[in-house]
Amino acid sequence: MAVIVDGTDGDADGFVPLIQEDALGLDRIRAFTVRDWPIIVVRSAIGVRALLNRCSHAAAPLENGRIRRDTIICPLHGAQFDLSTGACRSTGSGYLPVRTFPVRIGNGIIAVQVPDGPPAVDDLPIRP
């Protein structure tokens, strides 16, 4: 279940504080809705990353996926996406990348840079 954040406490660069750093364990996924953007924040062995909470194939919520090293595995059909770039690593799938968001950690808080306005229709994959 995503935590809804209105994002009004974001800074001038658009970074919105979302979660205490020590509240996100290794290989854990937390879901947020920030300014209507569905976002997941993930900690893996490579660090903390933020991605759109929608698979680029059929829009499955990635919050129910699994972390494997530096990728997230979609819970619906198993596509693997790079946590840093969002690129699909599943051979031959041809799926588009999943959007990623910059992350900043300071004073024990994880903040994610989220666009000012809500997503447009083209920003969110839709179920086929």
Ligand code: FES
């Ligand atoms: S919806 Fe994610 S791989 Fe199909």
